[in-house]
Amino acid sequence: MTTLVCCVDRDNDIGRKAGVRPPIAGWEAVRSLVIDVGLAEPEATGVNSLLEALRVTRELRDEGDDAVVAVLSGSSESPVTADRAIAAQIDSLVERYDPSDAIVVVDSAADERVVPIVESRLRVDAVDRVIVRQTRDIESTYYLLKQFLADEELRTTVLVPLGVGLLLIPILLFWFSPAVALGGVAALLGLAVLYKGLGVDERIGSLSSWSRELLYSGRVAVVTYVAAVGLAAIGLFVGALGVSETGGTELEPIAAVGFVHYSIPWLALAAVTAGTGRLLDELLAAETVQTPYLNLPFALLSVGIVVRGFTGYAFETELAVGPAVLTPAQRLVVYIGIGILVSLIGVRVTSLLERWTVGRAVDQQR
Template sequence: MTTLVICVDRSGAIGRKTSVPMPVAGWEAVRSLVTDVGLADPEDASVNCILEALRVARELRDEREESAVAVVSAAGDSRVGADRSVAAQIDALVERYEPSSAIVVVDSADDERVMPIVESRLPVDGVDRVVVRQARDLESTYYLLKQFLGDEELRSTVLVPLGIALLLLPALLFRFSAAVALAGVAGLLGAALLYKGLAIDEYVADVPERVREALYAGQVSVVTYVVAAGLSLVGGFFGVLAATETGGQPDPVEAMLFVYAAVPWLAGAALTAALGRLLDELIRDEGIRSHVLNLPFVAVAVGLVVRGFAGYFLEQERVIDQFTFAGVTVAPGQRLAAFIVAGIVVSIVGVKVASDVGADALEDVIDRDGTEGRRGEGR
């Protein structure tokens, strides 16, 4: 069982500089060859490649494994001719040593392209890439760039947004100022990275299939989701109107006005969507999951708390009048506390209802399984 250690020179530099017939095989012949190559061109990386092949062969010999070392250098005026000469030399080595496997030693990405030629003739146990220390950073960068360009997903994630940004930059500079153009390009790149990083693309890709399944299955949630989207638009519309009607207000106050006016509609949208999910669970006759049952209560509780805080800030700024109940004016802090307590109470009721219904459903499942088991034993 012989392992053939092959130093591959696809460029043909070794053969041209030494005028030695290829392939060169055998320990002493390869040692003599590395001296000739070093004397002809001490700066040639092929010297390190040949020495690495000798080192690998010596390690195999020290491990009591039979090995043979050889150097293959291409010859020919074209790439096809060079590769065919490499294939002929490898055939000669296989015929001479009848190896069971091979270890290929290369010093560049170009030499590594002959790997299919070697693998078509004998099994390859490993590839040893020799990188000279002075050029290690450059070679490592080249290999990383080559691997990056070979990954289709990485190309589409990074190169496509970058290319679009570079195409838009001249147009934006022509139409707007440099600051606006750079801000637009940065925003585009940021949105593209977030779109991919948060896996929004996977969710968007699944949306048509989910909608198709929901339509075919006749789910009530399809209608409630449309109603929820409409309520959200109405809430956003009234929020913008509320924020723009009072001119001259600071930006934080306008933001609170938007939240105060939009929250009831947004909470209603969330409640509508949650009720649709709940109705789908009831129609399936498979029991209601506790988190689905708790969704409507969570929507109402969050809406109460958010509106309470928004109203508190607006009352403090005298933007809205203080709440009056039965002729008694309620202080802003008391009003906020009432909204918080109401939200907590609603959430507790939701947790209690969800836990009770979940426990009842679990008992029904256990009873049904026990009844079916007894019937099976009776049969």
């Protein structure tokens, strides 16, 4: 039973400063790496992470456990490249040492994001977070600010939006009132914080690779996604047009309900189209489809029908529009019933398809 003590360096600071290629495994190799990194940059937090990994390994060995210390380094190119590099290094260490569990040593929130990658290959018994204690005086504050300014990622994340906001203040004050100028700058800084905090930059960075993979793979979802975007655009246009025709152009609750009422059929059709393309891709790729993919189009359609019923009830009750055959309450009951019926049909179709695929697999095995 071998325990793998992993010191994670997602942005490859340790490998870049020491000039070594990861992974680095073994007590002597990691101890030598501590000296190299410490001589290159004594104030780096990576030195403390390496020392903590060695300390944990020594304690495990003193308790009679078989422990191996290793350093996993990613890449500074992109988060996806860094995570894939670390995954490959874990695979090589597992093949080499055949560990039964792992202890992960990290010194930042970015490094801690690698923990799920380790967990997908080994049982993680503990995550050791290294917090470096600093003296709170003027000199330490100066060095902390110096390190902050030297970090390229922090500069682009904090200083660039702050600088743009400061430049916009005199321009906005020249054209608008102080309240409008300060409100605009605060909104800009808030958008910048949300952009980074929600990881929009990472999603946009992975969008190009996802699009290329989708186009080159020849999937049906390429056509259905494009059709879904077109249907959604039509739905938004129809919703806006319907609200304007009823005179509810102001930002009122009934105008929002009317917009959803007119646009929901198109939006539901767009969602069903996208879900059907995903279903066909899964069916063509594996010849067997999981239950969520089979039931997805029916679930989306039933939700769209029920939402249409509720918005129609509120919209027609407020403006007294719609046919006089049924009252708004009766129409709502009919829409809910149709939605439940569509959902039950989806469950039934899913069950029949699952039985058919299972029976086909059994026949092929025979």
